[in-house]
Amino acid sequence: MNDLLEVIGSAKRAASDLIERLSTGAFRTGPAITVRQSPSPPVADGGTPRDTAVVIDVSGSMEASDYPPTRLDGGIHAGIEHAVTCAKQRPGDRIAVISFSDGAHVVLPLTPVTKSKTIQRALRQLTIDGGTDLARGLRAAAKLFENERQVGRRRHVIMLTDGQGGKPLKQAVKLKEELGAVIDVVGIGGAPSAVNEALLRKVATTDPDGFCHYRFVKDPETLSEHCTQLAKGLVWRGGER
Numbered sequence: 001m002n003d004l005l006e007v008i009g010s011a012k013r014a015a016s017d018l019i020e021r022l023s024t025g026a027f028r029t030g031p032a033i034t035v036r037q038s039p040s041p042p043v044a045d046g047g048t049p050r051d052t053a054v055v056i057d058v059s060g061s062m063e064a065s066d067y068p069p070t071r072l073d074g075g076i077h078a079g080i081e082h083a084v085t086c087a088k089q090r091p092g093d094r095i096a097v098i099s100f101s102d103g104a105h106v107v108l109p110l111t112p113v114t115k116s117k118t119i120q121r122a123l124r125q126l127t128i129d130g131g132t133d134l135a136r137g138l139r140a141a142a143k144l145f146e147n148e149r150q151v152g153r154r155r156h157v158i159m160l161t162d163g164q165g166g167k168p169l170k171q172a173v174k175l176k177e178e179l180g181a182v183i184d185v186v187g188i189g190g191a192p193s194a195v196n197e198a199l200l201r202k203v204a205t206t207d208p209d210g211f212c213h214y215r216f217v218k219d220p221e222t223l224s225e226h227c228t229q230l231a232k233g234l235v236w237r238g239g240e241r
Helices: 002-023 071-089 116-124 134-146 167-178 197-203 222-232
Strands: 050-057 094-100 103-111 152-161 181-188 216-217
Touching: 002 094, 050 134, 050 222, 071 094, 071 116, 071 152, 071 167, 071 181, 094 116, 094 134, 103 116, 103 152, 116 181, 134 152, 134 167, 134 181, 134 222, 152 222, 167 181, 167 197, 181 197, 181 222
Parallel strands: 050 094, 050 152, 152 181, 181 216
Antiparallel strands: 094 103
């Protein structure tokens, strides 16, 4: 009997010792296993009303069919989804529509998102024309904001483009640093090589934590979803393109 009790006691002590060694990592003989973090979730930007300039490339290359029926049609549909979502989620916002190629045109000045049909009509009238000058679209957005008071409102630019032309950095700096706008840039096309990603990243806002508001989107469905999330006040923080 005493032998049995001794065996049981010995087993308990061994189990206790094993648990302690496991908890302190005593058995670790190799490098720690790194667990891959999933993409950060979207981050809300708060409920402050926003003035958003939707700046859409209408240059000749936007007629490409990798966004069936065309890239421009994909951009128009995404802009409409953004406007409709804003009307539901952020009724205090305003949206302007700017088209650009080798020139720029304010198709619609800042308009309350509650006038959804007016905004949709402005987007649907966009047509293909000319080459690409990114600076033109940004300059038009800057002038738009310069003529509007900012009291109690955020400024936001959503630029949709497949282009690589122009020298946009001066206008981008003006929008970000002088006019306080956040610039979200979306490169669209069949592959990232269709756009100058290095340039577009410089155009886009980069947050203090290093996150850049640039994203390449390869299909119209994802583009519409991205613009819908922006309308909800959410910021894409990375993940699959």
